[in-house]
Amino acid sequence: MNVIAVQRWNFWGGVITALTLVWAILWAFPLYWGVISSLKPDDEVVRPYIELWPETPTLENYISALTTTQIGAWYVNSVAVAVGVTIITIFISMLCGYAISQLRFPGRIALWWLILASFMVPISALIINHFVLVANLGLINSWAGIMLPQLIHPVIIIVYKQFFDQVPKDFREAAVMDNASEFGILFKIYMPMNWGVTTALSIVCFIWTWNAFLWPFLSVTRTEMMTITVGITQVNDAFGVYYARQLSAAVLAGLPVALAYLFFQRRVTEAITLSAGIKG
């Protein structure tokens, strides 16, 4: 009796596993299809039937995308903006998280509430005034202009504060007794304890910034200053109806973040779960 129940359990378990697998493959299929199409020559791309593998694989679309558009410049812009935003954001958020967690100062509670409240602010509602601000500073069409409104990530401060909170108070007191400087305590004791978190947050911050669309789209009007996520959608004329070329540009734009995820899978998922307020 019991044996039969267990067997039935396993049978349905197997069916569910198989369905999950099929679903996963179908789910990722458009990604595969995009990559495969980018490797086909023009005449193969538009054939009226489905070919899951290119007959004559070619890199000509990539070469053409690299030579006929300013994709190189967009890459440089994206890397500069994403690296810049990541370094500044992680740095200022860590300092702020440390201060709120470990130091006593007037306005500490108010600041903490200010950070929590900023979760509610829909940044897309502020685009008009971000534009006015950046224009008044003369930063339209510049890396600094693309970066400026992207530097505040309340989530990162909150994660840092929670991690610093877990460090026993004795650590700081002992260091203060030893006459260590306040900055020494932060950089030599607390920061090394949190390298894991810092790496994970840096990777997701890089991915978020690389993927940002609305603000980089608004703050740049000159083609050569675009980030790659904006650039590949703004030059349809350059591609005409060459779908494969457009797709090869898309592959180039997605590659850095896809690789960052595949190499640091665990760290990325950990940081993203943390950023939603769940301790993984």
Next chain:
Amino acid sequence: MLRNFRTERLVALVLVAPFLAIYLLTFVYPTVQMFRISFTDAPLIGTGRWVGLDNYLRLDNDPMFRRALWNTAYFVLMTVVPGTLIALLIALGVSRLKGRFQSIVLALFFLPYILPVSVVYLIWDWTLNFQFGIAMHVLDWLGIPRVPVFKSRLWFLPAVAGVTIWWTAGFSILLFLAGLRSIPAEIYEAAALDNSTRWTTFRRITWPLLWPITSLVFTIQLILQLKIFDQVYLFSIGGRPNDNMVLVYYVFQKAFQQNQGGRAAAVAVTLFVLVVVVSVLQFQLLRFAERRRR
């Protein structure tokens, strides 16, 4: 001792200052400015006359604003509930798998979330291309007439909603997996000993214990989708954006294409208030869930 206390304050000020300066400049100041210019007839750049509530009163009989509001609500409806349920189903399937196999399957579901919206747009624009898209071959094969998905008023928003679910499900799946992992295995073992069926186990154990995560995923999705712009803008390229108007797009159109900063700000304030109200509700909901768990 007193000196120590003063250095601590000073150090705190130095540490907090960079964040606070950027925060005031890019969060507080723009928010105040947004409210202020919404009462003026200012262009995008420059000052305007004070017009009181005029910009808001105009919204009341502005058909395009109504359409934006309605489309946004429609889009939220089509993404939030189905998106949450699909993510839950996938998470339940993935959580049964073990080790390396699990991380590979999870990666297949998660990869779209990691990609920029413009890549997602190009891939789906190609997949659903009216002439050459692979999805159209499938439709032909099934004997269903082809649909110019992103040029059709009927199909545009549902299709963009589908693409959005595909794009963002990875995030929700991750949260659900974390939630499923936190349910102790002993509870399931006890249920198995009682010969509890799969459905009963889900209904009596998994669903109630997962509820805090479900409500979190739901509200995160809700707030995110209220701010829809990127996908609607991109898929409207070469189409008719006015048919598919959503709130952020309307702010963009008024401010950046029609140079009416004041009137755009009134729309932005509406969106701002909407998101703040939903966020406050979310916060209350989470506090309620927290209390119930104790």
